[in-house]
Amino acid sequence: MIKNRTHRTKQRVQLAQKSVKDQGGRQSLKELESLAEQTMLHVNFADRESKLEISDDGIGFQAPNSSTDFAPSGHFGLLGIRERADLIGARLEAESALGKGTRLRVVLSEVEA
Numbered sequence: 360m361i362k363n364r365t366h367r368t369k370q371r372v373q374l375a376q377k378s379v380k381d382q383g384g385r386q387s388l389k390e391l392e393s394l395a396e397q398t399m400l401h402v403n404f405a406d407r408e409s410k411l412e413i414s415d416d417g418i419g420f421q422a423p424n425s426s427t428d429f430a431p432s433g434h435f436g437l438l439g440i441r442e443r444a445d446l447i448g449a450r451l452e453a454e455s456a457l458g459k460g461t462r463l464r465v466v467l468s469e470v471e472a
Contacts, residue, residue, distance in 0.1 A: 399412075
């Protein structure tokens with residue numbers, strides 16, 4: 360049972376890696392780095408949940424109330440990241456405020472068989 364869940368997780372992580380390597384993922388990270396003095400990347404793998412978190416001390420932005428509002432708010436890079444998270448069954452959490460930097464978190468929870 361655990362072996363099957365591990366296999367599915369590996370497939371989802373491989374898809375995520377491929378997706379992040381594409382132009383949209385690279386561009387999003389490049390934009391974050393260009394507006395901040397410090398950018399931090401944290402990756403945490405656990406039995407039930409894995410997290411990828413990128414945070415910076417940049418200029419920040421007014422975060423929309425919902426990730427479905429990224430495109431109407433002009434945050435197309437975040438929309439692309441959210442779509443990639445959706446592809447692997449993960450969720451995107453975005454926190455930001457003007458002058459306070461940004462924190463993006465992609466959370467992948469294990470699915471029960």
